[in-house]
Amino acid sequence: MRVELQAELDALEAGFQEAGEIVVRSIRGVIDALRTQDVELCDEVIAFDDEVDERYRAIEKQVELVLARQTPVASDLRLVLAILHSALHVERMGDQCVTIAKLTKLSSHLGTQQAVVEGLVDMGERCAEMVKVSLTAFANRDVAQARGLHGLDELVDRANRQVFSEVLGYVHDAEALEWGMRQITAARCFERIGDNAVDIGEQTAFLVTGEFAEFTDASDDLRSLE
Amino acid sequence: MTQMEAPRIDSGRIAEVSHGLDRSEVESRERVFSVSDLSVAYSGNVALEGVQLHVHKNTVTAFIGPSGCGKSTFIRCFNRMNDLIPGAKVTGSVLYHGEDLYSRDVDPVEIRRRIGMVFQKPNPFPKSIYDNVAFGPRVLGMKGSLDERVESALRQAALWDEVKDRLKEGALGLSGGQQQRLCIARALAVEPDVILMDEPASALDPISTTRIEDLMHHLKREYTIIIVTHNMQQAARVADMTAFFSVLVDEDGSGRRGILVEYDATTKIFTTPSDKRTEDYVTGRFG
Numbered sequence: 001m002r003v004e005l006q007a008e009l010d011a012l013e014a015g016f017q018e019a020g021e022i023v024v025r026s027i028r029g030v031i032d033a034l035r036t037q038d039v040e041l042c043d044e045v046i047a048f049d050d051e052v053d054e055r056y057r058a059i060e061k062q063v064e065l066v067l068a069r070q071t072p073v074a075s076d077l078r079l080v081l082a083i084l085h086s087a088l089h090v091e092r093m094g095d096q097c098v099t100i101a102k103l104t105k106l107s108s109h110l111g112t113q114q115a116v117v118e119g120l121v122d123m124g125e126r127c128a129e130m131v132k133v134s135l136t137a138f139a140n141r142d143v144a145q146a147r148g149l150h151g152l153d154e155l156v157d158r159a160n161r162q163v164f165s166e167v168l169g170y171v172h173d174a175e176a177l178e179w180g181m182r183q184i185t186a187a188r189c190f191e192r193i194g195d196n197a198v199d200i201g202e203q204t205a206f207l208v209t210g211e212f213a214e215f216t217d218a219s220d221d222l223r224s225l226e
Numbered sequence: 227m228t229q230m231e232a233p234r235i236d237s238g239r240i241a242e243v244s245h246g247l248d249r250s251e252v253e254s255r256e257r258v259f260s261v262s263d264l265s266v267a268y269s270g271n272v273a274l275e276g277v278q279l280h281v282h283k284n285t286v287t288a289f290i291g292p293s294g295c296g297k298s299t300f301i302r303c304f305n306r307m308n309d310l311i312p313g314a315k316v317t318g319s320v321l322y323h324g325e326d327l328y329s330r331d332v333d334p335v336e337i338r339r340r341i342g343m344v345f346q347k348p349n350p351f352p353k354s355i356y357d358n359v360a361f362g363p364r365v366l367g368m369k370g371s372l373d374e375r376v377e378s379a380l381r382q383a384a385l386w387d388e389v390k391d392r393l394k395e396g397a398l399g400l401s402g403g404q405q406q407r408l409c410i411a412r413a414l415a416v417e418p419d420v421i422l423m424d425e426p427a428s429a430l431d432p433i434s435t436t437r438i439e440d441l442m443h444h445l446k447r448e449y450t451i452i453i454v455t456h457n458m459q460q461a462a463r464v465a466d467m468t469a470f471f472s473v474l475v476d477e478d479g480s481g482r483r484g485i486l487v488e489y490d491a492t493t494k495i496f497t498t499p500s501d502k503r504t505e506d507y508v509t510g511r512f513g
Binding site: 005071076211 | 458459496497498499505508509510
């Protein structure tokens with residue numbers, strides 16, 4: 001039994017779960033900032049991203065050391081690779097939260113449209129849920145649960161399309177349209193967070209089965225934009 | 227301005243060298259050995275039981291497993307080295323290019339010429355570098371220039387440049403890594419078809435080990451190589467196919483015998499082995 005290797009893998013996985021929990025806090029923060037149009041909270045979310053980045057860099061460093069010193073193979077190697085990929089997805093989710101927070105700040109001087117804000121909050125809630133599901137599925141090596149993320153992502157995509165349609169209605173109101181355009185970009189960021197959660201689900205499937213397969217193909221991605 | 231010449235890269239070869247062959251590529255090659263239901267016993271004690279596998283031409287096949295799993299016993303079946311051990315009994319069949327290696331009319335000496343062997347510890351003769359390599363061809367009365375044969379074997383073993391100016395000096399003056407490559411040259415000089423290597427780098431430093439491993443990649447273009455190794459990373463680096471052997475202990479603890487657990491493409495064995503015992507061994511969770 002390689003006690004040292006197992007201890008390092010356990011630490012790595014704990015670090016990944018922690019990074020995931022931290023990014024869920026970012027998502028929650030940005031949802032609240034949207035709901036209340038709170039510019040200060042936006043700044044806090046932006047600053048908080050340093051925490052996410054720090055966790056990612058720590059994981060990257062740990063992965064480098066485990067690979068160099070322990071040369072893991074088979075399921076151990078898959079675990080290290082899956083954590084490295086998944087941690088990068090988590091780090092990107094953090095970046096999306098920063099973009100949403102910045103967009104919210106930028107459009108704060110313009111009047112908000114309740115229907116769109118509600119749509120964005122709905123997307124954010126669904127994303128936070130997806131991230132939690134992706135982390136649990138990873139921890140439990142639960143491929144069925146990981147695959148379920150694809151279904152959840154479709155709901156996020158649907159909400160994204162609704163936001164888009166709503167903003168199209170502002171075409172005769174210049175100020176509302178400017179605000180709306182920024183919200184479309186924010187919605188796109190949530191949509192990406194959902195995709196990243198699906199990506200983590202794909203890493204879980206790789207970890208368990210040894211085969212990497214995307215849960216959706218490119219044509220699905222096209223449909224999600226329609 | 228001088229134009230840099232673009233390096234010519236044979237991507238197919240790079241793929242072969244760095245990733246090994248996949249299973250279908252290996253299996254499409256001619257079968258050199260077909261082993262079926264092979265068991266070996268020493269004075270009635272079963273050392274290895276029920277082994278079945280094929281070894282294909284121009285590939286490197288590695289045998290890995292814990293001590294006592296029978297991998298060295300197994301590699302010795304391929305050139306009838308077990309014949310030399312009193313009380314050893316081999317049952318089942320080993321076909322070499324379709325011919326039964328253990329048939330009465332097969333000459334073990336001829337077998338050992340065509341199936342050369344390199345051992346764990348370099349074992350050069352206490353003679354000159356030249357005589358070590360020339361020994362086999364001389365004894366066999368092989369035709370053609372002896373000098374050319376010696377040079378060619380030393381070149382193939384990547385030793386020529388280091389020894390060409392001191393061929394008459396004693397082989398025991400060479401470093402361990404050089405001695406091992408000399409033993410490989412000695413095996414190559416009699417123009418074998420297969421080279422068996424039993425832990426060929428276990429007594430060598432990392433640089434010499436790398437040389438031997440590079441040599442294996444190079445030699446498999448002309449020869450079929452079978453290697454026993456304790457070093458799993460070495461198997462991962464050099465072998466196209468890997469066989470994992472384990473020890474089966476009788477329920478009452480009275481007997482232990484080696485068995486073949488899993489035989490597959492090396493990449494499969496080290497990324498997604500099918501058998502839990504293989505996974506436990508390659509990841510270091512064995513026992």
